[in-house]
Each structure stands twice: as structure tokens, then as C-alpha cells.
Amino acid sequence: MAEQDSGGGHGAEAGTRAEAVAEDTVMRDLLRLPVGERISLSSYDTSASSGDATDPRNKTDGREAVARMARPLADLQERLWAAGTAGDRRRVLLVLQGMDTSGKGGTVKHVVGLFNPVGCRVRPFGAPTREELEHDFLRRVEKRLPHHGELGIFDRSHYEDVLIGRVRALAPREEIESRYGRINAFEQSLADDGVTLVKCFLHLSYEEQRRRLLRRLADPRKHWKFSPADIDERALWPAYQEAYETVFERCATDAAPWYLIPADRKWYRNWAISRLLLEHLKSMDPRYPRPDFDVEECRARLQAQG
């Protein structure tokens, strides 16, 4: 993980800005998967750290580091939102993918929970409805995109159509094969339209998944999260890992990179994703809009009103 360096640095901006931006791409550089390469997931440690000096060392460190990010994250989100009210079309789309129990829901709770809910659009993707199945697989995604100034969060996404879709052969092979390219074209069009895509794969070990499923079974307050179907899916683990590797080979692009998040340790996962979002928001550098009214005149009118 440490020597990952993948993907190459998002070219140098000019002047003093370049340095600030460089500092703000540490995790992006370390966690980003290479573009157009076949990787082997088994060679990535599910409980690794990124290896960067800023990495928290333990749960306490990690939680404190996340808490320290809450304020800057919320401030940047407010600026993004404010800019959105004045014509800035930019927004962020966080895509969360991973096996059952890998922590997609936990990320929403602990990381997305740091933001102002008014600007967050959380969209879980379950099995498509009969009506959705009648349309192109990207149609239901288009309807749930974040609006300008928002942080959109997909808990699962259009990638399910080349994951469970592939593993369970839910569509003809040629149809599945055609989807990778269509996803890339779709994501490129989003990027061109001001969407910053942050696609995170929560990389969990087979053994840790078992522990988490057993923990769900042991706790009546967690039974509702469990389904016997989870065991059937788990039986297909190698096929899913292979389907993910194919996704990373074909759909990690410069416009929409994939990030691999070691997910066996929840606090590390929360920290890494918070950092990733912080780095992206910082380099987007959203600005409060200038007033389109005369501030002094308004002040005078207000004071005259009594």
C-alpha cells in the first residue's frame, strides 16, 4: 500500500497554490488504484495503514483525528453549498462499494454525519424494482445524483450492475461487458459537468466478514441488518473479488479514480474516507459568492426600519 503511488499526480497548479494542493493529495495519491491495470486484491492488506506519516496509530488517535476534521469539512461543505446558490455547478459524489458488513452504513453514520444534513443526499441502492429494470441501468442513478453544492452519497451504486450483475449473471454476458464502457462515459460526463467523484472500495477480509456477521447474529439489535442471503453471497466471495478486480481494471479512470480503503479497522476506514473528502474539498476550493446587492445600502435600510 505504502509504495502505491499509482495514478500519477494531478498536475501542478501554479504558484504558492501548488504546494498547498500537493499537501492535500497525500491520501489521494496513496489510496488511488492504478488506471487501466489489473490488480490482485489479495495483495492488498485489509488492515493496512496508508504508510503516510500523518496516519493515526490507533483507535483513539483515529477518532480524535476524525473529530478534528469535522470543522474544516463542515466549513468547506458550507462554502460549496453557498457557491451552489450562486451558479457554481460543482458537487461531490461519494460512491461506497464493498462486500456485506464492509462498513458502507458505518461510513454514512460516522463520516457523512460530520456534515450539515441539509447538503447531504444519501441514496442507498437496493435490488432494482421491476420498473427500474425496464430502463437502462444508469437511469435510476441519474435520478439520484447530487444537486449543485451538495455532497451525494451512494451506498452501493451502478457498480452493482457489473458486480452482482456479473456474478449472478443477471443480464446477458454481452450486456454486462458493454456496461464498463458505458459507466466510464457516464462518469466522464458527470466529471465534465462539475461532479467530483470519490469512489471508495471498502476492502474487507473474508475472516473479518465472518466475525462481523456472527456479531450481527449474536446481537438482537442487529438482527434486522442480517439476512440469510448474506451467507449465500459470502459463498461467492472469490467470484466477487474477481468482479471487483475487473471493475478496477476497466473503470478506474483519471476522471473518476477508485480508492482502496483498508476496512478491517472501522476507525481507520472512517479516518481515511474523511481525509479523502477533506483533500478533495480543499482542492475544489469552493468560495463564498460575492454579494449581488449593495451591502451598505441594505444596512442603512435595516437601520432606518427600526
Next chain:
Amino acid sequence: MAEQDSGGGHGAEAGTRAEAVAEDTVMRDLLRLPVGERISLSSYDTSASSGDATDPRNKTDGREAVARMARPLADLQERLWAAGTAGDRRRVLLVLQGMDTSGKGGTVKHVVGLFNPVGCRVRPFGAPTREELEHDFLRRVEKRLPHHGELGIFDRSHYEDVLIGRVRALAPREEIESRYGRINAFEQSLADDGVTLVKCFLHLSYEEQRRRLLRRLADPRKHWKFSPADIDERALWPAYQEAYETVFERCATDAAPWYLIPADRKWYRNWAISRLLLEHLKSMDPRYPRPDFDVEECRARLQAQG
């Protein structure tokens, strides 16, 4: 929370329960406006406390009290959400109304921010679009209701159609007059369908509004929240207060009461609304669903899988 006998036992209703529920209606009883009565808003103090012994005394107290509610609120929300996955149709709809700067946005940030974002559906209501104007005024509201298990939040609402709608005569008088009854019928149908309505009026003083508007003008990071139109609306303050009084007289019902929140002090507003939500969620008493699968069999299958 510990003795909650989570998930399983749906028993132990009567007796001890009655007391707990009584304790949990303190703020509901103190802040609820009377049904079917004309009140005079000027007789309600905008910086009052409810007078209950549990009231926080100052900002520090208030913030700590809100922080202490975070956990029980999130726990109850999770139970509501879990129940929703198993057929429980109940949900909560928090309606926020109040003059500009009264703190609707601040409530979303500081109170709704305590909940898991996955179960929150924040819906701001701006001026209706041309398309929305072609339909009944309740149509756009119906589309934005919370789903089962969710906490819905309306930042402004259908009440705007009898507030600015009345003050600015945006529709014929008879149309406006007819809306109060239609709102009551609509809210009754929501209540019958499992929606717990918590309608909060953030009661701000004229003087405090001026201070807040001036503060927005003084801070470039807040200019985007300001519009010169706010000054025009402020000039109509007495007409708005009268329109609110009419709302409370006609639309405070047993099925959907109105709560008056003294809003000059932000920390008190946050505390009071958090308490109100806590009381409502506690008396809804949502339960984790029982598993519809054989826990022991699933455990055995998982362990056999290795």
C-alpha cells in the same frame, strides 16, 4: 437504554410504562399551543424558558444537555428505521416555520445533525416553481414526505401557502381561506397513516431579527444567506405575525399540534427541539423487529463456511 430488552420482548407495557411516558411529555405539554384558540404572539416571550425544572440555565448547560441527547436520539432513530424495514409504517415529520433568521437552518445543522443521515430527509421549500403552481398546493408536499422509518424535516412547508400566500395575496382570498381546512384534513390523513407531526414555530423578536440580519451583512461569509427581499418581508412583520396567529387558531389540532419555540437564544431553541423530538420518539417506542430467520441455523452455516 441498557435494560431495553432490545429487539425481542414486546412485553411489559402497562404499569411502569405509564410513568415513563408521563415524564416524556414535559416539553410537549409546556410548549404546545392550545387547540382552536386565538393566541396573541406578542404575549409569548421570545427568550423565555419553558419554566420546567429540567430547563438548561445557560448556553453551556444547554449545549451539554443537547450533547447528552445525541446518543438516545440516534438509538431511537435506529430502532424506528429498523422497524421500518419490517413493515412498521411510522415516521416523524418535523415542520420548521418562522421568520427569516429565526433558526430553521440552524436547527437542521445542530439538531438534525445529531441523527444518522441515512434516515433523514431534509426538504427545503422555496417559492413554488411554475410547474408546482399548476397543481394543488399540497401536491409538492406529498412528494417530499418521509418514508417509513425516516425522520423528515421540512424547512418551511405547506404553511407558506397561508403565510406569504396570505400576506402577499398570492391567491384569491377564498382559495386561501379554504386551505386551512384542507391542511387539517391532509395532516389528519398523515397522522392516520403513521406520521408523527412535530410542527415548530421558531418565535423570534423583531429586534433580534434585526441584529441577525445586520450580522449577516457584516460577515462576507454570510452574505449568501442575505437577500434585500428579506428587508421587504421584515417591513410586513405585523401582517406575518397575524397570519401566524391565524394558522395557530385554525391548524393546531390534536392530530398535529403546534409547538412554540422561544428562538432568540439559539442554544435554547436547539435544546427545546431536541427534547421535543426525544419525547416524541420515546413515546412512539419503536422496536427492533424479530428475526424472520433461524438464528442458530445461520450461525451454524456461517461457521461451516470457514
